[in-house]
Amino acid sequence: xxxxxxxxxxxxxxxxxxxxxxxxxxxxxxxxxxxxxxxxxxxxxxxxxxxxxxxxxxxxxxxxxxxxxxxxxxxxxxxxxxxxxxxxxxxxxxxxxxxxxxxxxxxxxxxxxxxxxxxxxxxxxxxxxxxxxxxxxxxxxxxxxxxxxxxxxxxxxxxxxxxxxxxxxxxxxxxxxxxxxxxxxxxxxxxxxxxxxxxxxxxxxxxxxxxxxxxxxxxxxxxxxxxxxxxxxxxxxxxxxxxxxxxxxxxxxxxxxxxxxxxxxxxxxxxxxxxxxxxxxxxxxxxxxxxxxxxxxxxxxxxxxxxxx
Amino acid sequence: xxxxxxxxxxxxxxxxxxxxxxxxxxxxxxxxxxxxxxxxxxxxxxxxxxxxxxxxxxxxxxxxxxxxxxxxxxxxxxxxxxxxxxxxxxxxxxxxxxxxxxxxxxxxxxxxxxxxxxxxxxxxxxxxxxxxxxxxxxxxxxxxxxxxxxxxxxxxxxxxxxxxxxxxxxxxxxxxxxxxxxxxxxxxxxxxxxxxxxxxxxxxxxxxxxxxxxxxxxxxxxxxxxxxxxxxxxxxxxxxxxxxxxxxxxxxxxxxxxxxxxxxxxxxxxxxxxxxxxxxxxxxxxxxxxxxxxxxxxxxxxxxxxxxxxxxxxxxxxxxxxxxxxxxxxxxxxxxxxxxxxxxxxxxxxxxxxxxxxxxxxxxxxxxxxxxxxxxxxxxxxxxxxxxxxxxxxxxxxxxxxxxxxxxxxxxxxxxxxxxxxxxxxxx
Ligand code: SF4
Numbered sequence: 001x002x003x004x005x006x007x008x009x010x011x012x013x014x015x016x017x018x019x020x021x022x023x024x025x026x027x028x029x030x031x032x033x034x035x036x037x038x039x040x041x042x043x044x045x046x047x048x049x050x051x052x053x054x055x056x057x058x059x060x061x062x063x064x065x066x067x068x069x070x071x072x073x074x075x076x077x078x079x080x081x082x083x084x085x086x087x088x089x090x091x092x093x094x095x096x097x098x099x100x101x102x103x104x105x106x107x108x109x110x111x112x113x114x115x116x117x118x119x120x121x122x123x124x125x126x127x128x129x130x131x132x133x134x135x136x137x138x139x140x141x142x143x144x145x146x147x148x149x150x151x152x153x154x155x156x157x158x159x160x161x162x163x164x165x166x167x168x169x170x171x172x173x174x175x176x177x178x179x180x181x182x183x184x185x186x187x188x189x190x191x192x193x194x195x196x197x198x199x200x201x202x203x204x205x206x207x208x209x210x211x212x213x214x215x216x217x218x219x220x221x222x223x224x225x226x227x228x229x230x231x232x233x234x235x236x237x238x239x240x241x242x243x244x245x246x247x248x249x250x251x252x253x254x255x256x257x258x259x260x261x262x263x264x265x266x267x268x269x270x271x272x273x274x275x276x277x278x279x280x281x282x283x284x285x286x287x288x289x290x291x292x293x294x295x296x297x298x299x300x301x302x303x304x305x306x307x308x309x
Numbered sequence: 310x311x312x313x314x315x316x317x318x319x320x321x322x323x324x325x326x327x328x329x330x331x332x333x334x335x336x337x338x339x340x341x342x343x344x345x346x347x348x349x350x351x352x353x354x355x356x357x358x359x360x361x362x363x364x365x366x367x368x369x370x371x372x373x374x375x376x377x378x379x380x381x382x383x384x385x386x387x388x389x390x391x392x393x394x395x396x397x398x399x400x401x402x403x404x405x406x407x408x409x410x411x412x413x414x415x416x417x418x419x420x421x422x423x424x425x426x427x428x429x430x431x432x433x434x435x436x437x438x439x440x441x442x443x444x445x446x447x448x449x450x451x452x453x454x455x456x457x458x459x460x461x462x463x464x465x466x467x468x469x470x471x472x473x474x475x476x477x478x479x480x481x482x483x484x485x486x487x488x489x490x491x492x493x494x495x496x497x498x499x500x501x502x503x504x505x506x507x508x509x510x511x512x513x514x515x516x517x518x519x520x521x522x523x524x525x526x527x528x529x530x531x532x533x534x535x536x537x538x539x540x541x542x543x544x545x546x547x548x549x550x551x552x553x554x555x556x557x558x559x560x561x562x563x564x565x566x567x568x569x570x571x572x573x574x575x576x577x578x579x580x581x582x583x584x585x586x587x588x589x590x591x592x593x594x595x596x597x598x599x600x601x602x603x604x605x606x607x608x609x610x611x612x613x614x615x616x617x618x619x620x621x622x623x624x625x626x627x628x629x630x631x632x633x634x635x636x637x638x639x640x641x642x643x644x645x646x647x648x649x650x651x652x653x654x655x656x657x658x659x660x661x662x663x664x665x666x667x668x669x670x671x672x673x674x675x676x677x678x679x680x681x682x683x684x685x686x687x688x689x690x691x692x693x694x695x696x697x698x699x700x701x702x703x704x705x706x707x708x709x710x711x712x713x714x715x716x717x718x719x720x721x722x723x724x725x726x727x728x729x730x731x732x733x734x735x736x737x
Contacts, residue, residue, distance in 0.1 A: 118499060
């Protein structure tokens, strides 16, 4: 049995080293032009630098090209893909088949991870995209534990599961914040996420708050809670999930370092002996709660929740 | 003919013979029949399983068979939406289901999940497979991918504009279907799980409760090191709350461009809508497509068509992404819906040419003296004041107040079974 990869999303190049030191074995980076919902912006130089640092320390680098592309973006894909191939990134993360087509044509040796965020919901589709050329499926966040376990059992590709952080609820091509501001007759700077300011939607009915922002790719809305699976990892270990992801969007560096090292500890303990993990998991969770920002409640996402339809 | 060729070219009237398919929603057998009768070339319906809109009226196998028989008489096709993203637990029974669709004579299925695409190709190979808008198909490379995967048709993302459609057509030889009318997701389809989080209902399996249309309040949240986050309101007390509700799509004015672009199927949304809605929208678009194709060089939009569409609209409409990314005027803040300005009050069962008496099934309250309007595929709209009304037994009544009650009265013009009667709605 091999240890799962611990994948994190740094916000800038300087965070890469610290997060790998804290125990991450892979990082995902990218830029808004091609990737969506990134923890930070990495231009080509940044990616090269991140790659040097990570590879030196034996960690992998995946680059996000998970946007939904319109025709106008297609011409720039080959060059970017060739660049990523040349510098030797470990995989490209994609959702749009256009990326797959372009990789086939321009850099067939590049590995692909399939991630549409919401539509990887059964083992058949995971394997389907495997047959089309991807080596990994990133599962939808809306699956429960039983589904995840069954997918992993039947998957012919690696399976990545998010275990910590916020997840995406919504993407629109419309500029919904800008439209609202224009409607109100206000001239507010709403586009980017500020360094220390985020926008949130209050939902009084459900007493929830949803992070929201607007960028080149449209409007994005995120989950009101942070999932945290640190004390519920057994089944994922047992079935052999290949990668655990910690989402770093809107999290500061010191938080990310600490969370990464807590999950590192959880993984290492389990592989020392499952009992050791069992004995420690409560403490790990307590430790995590201690550093969790007060405005982001922890929960277990959809792992133990049934949805109806 | 022996005419001099120099004269011919200038006088010949251009006609478009390859019309796009007009595709209508049908939430029930009755709606299916109305849609086809009013001019739809094809309808899409939901079956027992594997489709979104799990709460729409869905068809049993027997109803589908009856629908197929009916549509056949008109040369119309029926497609079944099987567009969920399945979870493992939803995979059972899929093969039998698809085999059954093929057996009853369904023409094709509308699919998002590769599981269903490949299963269909294996067990029900004569069914056409159309890629659902749930895949949010937005570029021609992706269209090409699905073409290579053997799909017969793709339904585009609602975010795709005319220019992009033209490029897709130019680059890939595949049938393209696009939405022309009705409600729409404000998100990229398939990429919204608001309802999962807010109400534990899975939107990608049909559980969406339109959470995007609710009101929210926008705040900025400031983070200073070592301090609790500080929130500030980005609205004043009397401002409308933040909302994402888009106006419904309406591309009536764009039909000529869509026909010229060679788009193969023009789709109307709304399986939950009434037969009045389906009849009204289908008949208007039928007229627009036919009029344009019959004489594209002299085509103008008849203002009556636009008025007609407004008679069944309960929300404002807009052309969405057709030309540009929509701005704030294409969204709704504050009040969210309007009442249609006409009510559907009766469905024609029969017309006696000798006595000019119509037999009608009541669908909403009307009374003697009301001014009503008739419409239908065989007639031009006309209005008239109702004189004496009789019930089924021939007794005079003042008011038709019972749902589905059969009533009769005299008309000045001829009508046909399935024609509809509507009455202007008065709102305070
Ligand atoms: S909540 Fe709105 S955008 Fe999301 S799936 Fe439902 S209708 Fe579409």
